[in-house]
Every structure is written in structure tokens, then in C-alpha cells.
Amino acid sequence: RDLRVASGAPPPHPATSHLYNGLVENLEAQDEADLTATFLGPEVVSLGQMKDALQTGLVDVGNLLPLYFPAELPNLALAGELSLSGTDPHAMGAALTEYIVSCEACQQEMNDFGMVFLGSGSSDPYVLITNQPVESMDDVAGLRLRSGGAPFSRWAENFGATPVAIGVGETFEAMSQGTIDGTIASIGDLLSFRLVELAEQVTAVPLGTYFSTSNFTTALGTWQDMSPEEREVLARAANLANANFTQQWGYDFPAAAEEAATEAGITMAEAPEDFVTASEEFGIADRETAAQVSMERFGMEDASERVEEFVGLIDKWTAISEELDHDEAAMAERVWEEVWSDVDFSTYGG
Amino acid sequence: MSVETGFWGIAALFLLLFLRLPVALALICVSFGGTAWLLGVTPALGILANTPYDFTASWTMSAVPMFLLMGFVAFHADLTSGLFDAAKAVLRKIPGALAISSVFACSGFAAVCGSSLATAASMGRIAIPEMIRAGYAPSIAAGAIAAGGTIGALIPPSILMIIYGIFAETSITQVFLGGVSVGLLSAVAYSCVVLVLTWTRPDLVPRRPIEDEDLTVRQALLRVWPVLLLILLVFGGLFSGLFTATEAGAVGAAGAIAIAALVRRLSVKVMRDALLETLTTTASLLIIGIGAAMFTRFLGITGLSNFLSSFVADADMGYLQLMLIIVLIYLVLGMVMEPFGALLITLPVFIPVLEAQGLSLVWFGVLVVKLLEIGMITPPVGLNVFVIRNVAEEHVTTLQVFRGVTPFFLSDLAVTAIVVAVPALVLWLPGVLG
Amino acid sequence: MRALDRVATRIAQGLALIGSLGVLLMLVHVTADVAARNLFGQPIPATNAIVSRYYMVLIAFLPLGWVERNNAMVKVELTEYLTPGRIGQANDILVSLLAALVYLAIAWVTLGTAIESYEVGSFVDVLGNRVAVWPTYFLPPIGFTLAALVCLVRIPAILTGSK
């Protein structure tokens, strides 16, 4: 069986270079099942088209961005609202994977959407990338900052900045012309969106990570056609690629970006202590807002309990990630043991 | 390999165009049929169902109607004829003065506008009637602006170059700087074409310089200030960071309306005509865009990328041989694909090869944008030609514009050859300023 | 048929009028956003989403019937002089039928998408502002249906040679 797979991302992005190329390679490397994958580029299926591509069978496995579908995927949207709680990339990917696989309502909403969930990944902790120095908390006030999601906007507003909603591809232009003063993003954006040419300073403040992902969303029809053995082979290949993706997106690529930034003469700054504390406190307080948003907007009645459960998983996996020294292979193995080995592949996904 | 299906698809496209089916529908039919043939009806229906909305509901694309509106308001309120009076007055001794000043007006407009379509549309509405009135053959007048519009994507800002920089992980600023010289070189080359035509084909381009005795340079410059004010507004706002290139169209259109009111040339009729023309042009272009996007998706499904990589995989290939193949591939793809699709399909194939050969990605970015822009004026799918046909409907047919574009296309090939032969020409400015 | 033709023309004009309004609104909205941002440091929330999801969709699809009506759909007239008389007439009818068929097919499948969006109440979340987007999914089926209608009512005119 040959699966049509799509990342929806350009070639240099880790979602293509590591996540999906990784899946293709992992499937080729195994010999338990006759399962291979063919990659379709973003010119065939973009991120915005992924849902339809999965639902109509254009692709079998695709990188679905849950934030596009808050009405249909309230649990993944809830995870998105909790962005500010993210710290350790490997831990966040694992926590969301365990959360979605083990919660019945989550499985139901994926099933209603015609899709099967096969794990998540996470970015590095977001930073402030600005075209001017930010030395104190007060310097943030009045800045116009691009924000890629509601939690980051709440953060910006809390510190007196104005969040601006523009497409990530427009950041370069907006920043070069001073329409925005900076962006709340992964330091990797310095390279992926060439901000390295414009930025003056990168400031590390606890801003959370981007982890509301469903990396290998599988079309329900495809999944139902597969034997339990094939399903397990796919899940294993996906699990390895997920960890590898987080390693790249959350650690290696940011390290390369940091190096490029230093080389380009960009100031790499740590936020002062009072700013760090205030930001951390806001992140924790924001969990309540996230629950409220999920209740009001996504109609999730037990949102508070859900948040609590998810925060518990974050703590659990942060400890494990510490224990395993954030090692990619060890994390993949542990996620398999803790989450996937309990899954019955003859019934999982419906 | 299913890439054969792609070739059949292109053949079917030609057939449907030959039957005079609208370009957009021909593209949609072929993409649907081809996808259904390869993957089955359900995925093909899925593409048919979501591409129209998905392609259209785009913030970046919103620059197109706004820049068109700016051009149409400026035209209907007669703000722009001053520009040509000035050009006539200044350049009256040079043969082909109107066409040459149109080309350079395109270059000036290119400095504020990131898209070649919007440049062609705005300048076309203004310049083509003027040229025809001055005795130019309609096909050449239209061809000059269709080609001149492509400068819009070569001189920064340029949406295509931004996308290239992101995909190739290359400095956008450097590619921008490299684009300046190739943009200007193209303008000079187009002007040479005009000059040569005044000698060889005086029936197409009037050789006799314009004689507008009653207008002195001083008078002409006095009439040109409304347009200069508009350019100043858009240019100044862009570069001082008041708004982005996408927003510049809307601000420019608002500015054109305000200036028209200021000089008492704004009327209900002006607004009505400008709005309706904007609407018709935008709608007929967007549906072609939808068809082109579907066609790109279809060609992507056929495995075109893998097929292309088989051409450039030979490691021992020399520089000229490699370049010849790459240029040919872009010329062929450019015939039937729109630039973004062609860029997305080809870059993953070419970038590793270029890196292996140690070639500059900045230089290649400029070359690729030039080649993609050539695709905007080649048949059968030439978006700049279509937009010109739309704004100058009463003067030319699509076929005539394609015919008029031919000499400019030839000069584009010469410019491409220069860019390939002398990469230093492109890399000089980035080297000095970057 | 004559009456149907009049009705189609009227609807096409009406929708084009709404489309023109969309162009104007887009101009005002974006300019106001730029002004508000620069003068008061406060952009109008969700401008990008409203421009792309509302005005753009309005401008693109509502005028399709009007564009067909005015014969402004771009064609490559390679065969203009090659097919006079009856063959040309037959070809024109064939093309009109095929075009109508394609428009109807797109109208039908995009209507399916629209109903789906309506049922889940699709919205986009722009920095905490909830913008409903399902209504504009109904614009493509409306525009394509009208375009099909215009193509169909044109056939009698081709037959009688009045075109």
C-alpha cells in the first residue's frame, strides 16, 4: 500500500524536511508491512486545504493545523489556547499526544471530523524578535507585535503592546517597513522568514511554545482500509518522526538560528527577572482564560477539568523529559511505552 | 510514471483553448479530468470544491483589485494624461517616445507595486489609448505594456522575490537589490525594441517624433503634479512604513479619489466606471487564477517534480548545459502555469543542484523571477496579456496582444542570456550595498 | 426565453452592483485600518480576515454572471477567422453548453461546502475575535449558478444569429 502524504509546508520547514521526509524514510526502513509513502508538496495541498484533502481522499496522511478548525476540534483548540504553558518542546509534544489518544471526547471529535490522530510535536519556546532594543518590561508597552494566536495576543495586551494579526509570510515586509515593531515567534523565524536581515534584538521571555498540532492526521477511510498490523507500522513510523520533528523544530533549528543571529550582530538578550516573573505569572493565570474561552466559544462544558488534566500531563512529561535529558530517541521510546503500547490498533480511531 | 497524464492534460488544454472555451474553464476542466483520472472522482471533486474559495479568500490577493482601482480612477478622472503630456514634452525628439516613456513609467510604478499584474493593468489603462491615438499599432501598444508590467515583479518590492527568498532560504534584500539591475536592463531592452521597430516597422511604431507644439516643458510639468502627488503618497507611505505593499493599493486608490476631488474631476460617472471596471477585471482574473491554481495542483499530482529532477540529476553537467535546461524548463512551464505554482514545483528540484554546483542563490532568484515573468506574457496562459486585453478591450484581441508581445519576448530572451552569461551584473549591487 | 434573458440580466446587474459595493467597502476598510493604526496606534480588529473572507469573495464570485453577460471572460481567440458560418455557430453553442455545465458543476460542489460550513458554523479566530466565515461560502455557488444561467440563455441568440 502506498500512502499519499502531505506536510503543507515549504521544503526547508521542519514539517517537510524532518516530519514528512522522516515518515517516508521510516516507512521505507521497516519490513513488517508492505507500506510506503509518496510526498505531495504544498503546491498540491497547502495547510489551508489539508482538511478537504483528507476528507476527500486526495491525501491519506496530512499535517492538519487544528487552530483552523476550533469549532470542529475543541480539544485541540483548547490545547492551542494553553500555548503560554509550554516550556519543554519534547514534553509538550508528548503531553498533547497522550492527552488526545487517551481522552474519549477527543477521539470522538476526530472521528466526527473523519480523521485519526497519530501524535503531536512542539516548537521551541517563543521569543520576542524586535527591530529595537527591549531592555525592560516597560519597553514592550506600545510595541506593535505580530501574534500567531490568541494566547500570544493576550500576553501582548497584558504588557501594553498591540497585537497585530498578519500572515506569517508577511512578517518580513511588515517589519522591514516598520508596520510592526516585531513578532512573537520561534527564533527559527529569523531563518525561515529571513527576519535575520531585519531584527535588532531577540529577547527570551517565557512566552510558551506552539504545540497544538496533529502531525500525521490520517484520513478515516484510509485508516479503516488498513490492517491492524499496517496501522501499527504507521503509528511507529509516525512516533519516531514526531520526536525527530520536535528535535529539529524545538532544538536544532533554533540553535542554528541563534548562531546566525549572533553572526548577523543581533543582540541576544535575556529578559530581566521581574519581566520573567510577570510573564510566568501571566502564563499561569491565562490557563483560566483558556478554560473560559473553551467553554464560551467551543461549547466545552468541562473545560476547567480538561485544563487541569492537561496541565497534569505537562508536569508529568516535563519531569520525564528532564530525566531523559531531552534525548530524542529516548523520548520517542517512552511515548511509545506510555501512550501507544496500550492502544489496540484493531479498534483505535474507529 | 503518471507524468504522461500531465502531457495529455496540456494537450487537452490546448484543444479546449482552440475551441474558444474561456481560459479559466479550460484550466478547470483539464485539472478536474486529469485528477479524476489519476486519483478518482472524489479527490477531484474535493479540489473543485475548495480551490475557488481558498484561492480567492486571500489578503495578499486583495492588492490586485485595489491597485486596479487606483489605476482606473486615475484614468477616468484624467489624472494621468498629464504624465504623458510631460513625457511627450520631455522626450519629443526621440523616436518612439511614448512607448519608451510608458516602459519607464512601468518601472517607476514597479517601485511602489509588488505585482506585475497590477503594474500592467494600471499602466495599460492609461498608456495604451494614448499610444493608439498617437498612431501606434494597437498590438504593439498593448504588447509594450504587457511586457513593461513584468518589470513590476523585478524591481522591488516584489511578492515573487519574497516567496523565493523564503523558499530558498536566501536573503530577500539581496535578491531585491539584484532585481534592480535586471529590472532596469529589461526596461532598456524594451526601449531598444521600440527604437528598432521605429526603423524597421514604421507602420507599427510611428517614426516621426511627436509634435505637440502648444505645450512647453514648463506647462507639461504643471499638469503632471496630480500624478506626482499620487506617486509621492504611495511611495512615501510605503518607505516610511505607514503601510505595507498589500495596503498600498487601497491607500493609493483612496489617494487617487481624493486628488481627483481636489482638482474637481471626481464625478459619479468616474466612480461608477472605475468601480465596474475594477470589478470585471478582478473577477475575470481571479477565476483564471483559480483555474491556474487547480492546474498546478494537477501537475503536482502527476509527479512533475520528480520528472523535472531527472533532467538536472546528471552531476557532470556543465554550467551552460545546466542553465540551458533550466531556462527551457521555465519557458515551457511558464506557458501553461502561473508563476507561484511554477516556483513551488521547481525550487525543491533546482536548489540542491545549484548548491552542489556552488552557484549563487541570490543570482538564481533574480533569474528565476525574470523567467517566471516571461511566462506572464507567453501563450496560451499569459496573465499579463489577459489583463491588458481586459483593460484595452475596445482596442485589441487576446491574439493581437500575444502578437504584439513577441518582439519584447525576444528581448527578454536576450536579457536572460546576459543574466546567465554575466552573473556579476546581478550580484554587483547586492555586493556593494548588501 | 426573452423574459428569462431579461431576468438573468437584471440579476447579473444587481449582483455586480453589490460587488462594486464590495470594492468600495474594501477600499474604505483598509484605508481606515491604516489611518487608525498610524493615528491612534490601534488597528481595526480582524481587518485581514474581513477583507479576505468577505470582500474578496464578494468581488470574485458575485460578478461572474455579469462578466459572462458582457463576454468579458478571457479567451484565446486563435480561431477567430478560421470558423465562419455554421461550424462557428455550432462551436459557440458547444462552448456555451460546456461552460454552463462546468459552472453548474462548480456551483453544485461549492454549495456542498457551503452547507457543511453553515452546519458547523465555521468561524476564524483572529487574536480572540471570533469572525463567522460560513456566510461567504454561499457566494461561489450563487455566482457560478448565475454564470451558468447566462451561458444557457445565450444559446437561442446564437441560434437565431442575433449575436
Ligand code: NA
Ligand atoms: Na515592484
Ligand code: NA
Ligand atoms: Na504563459
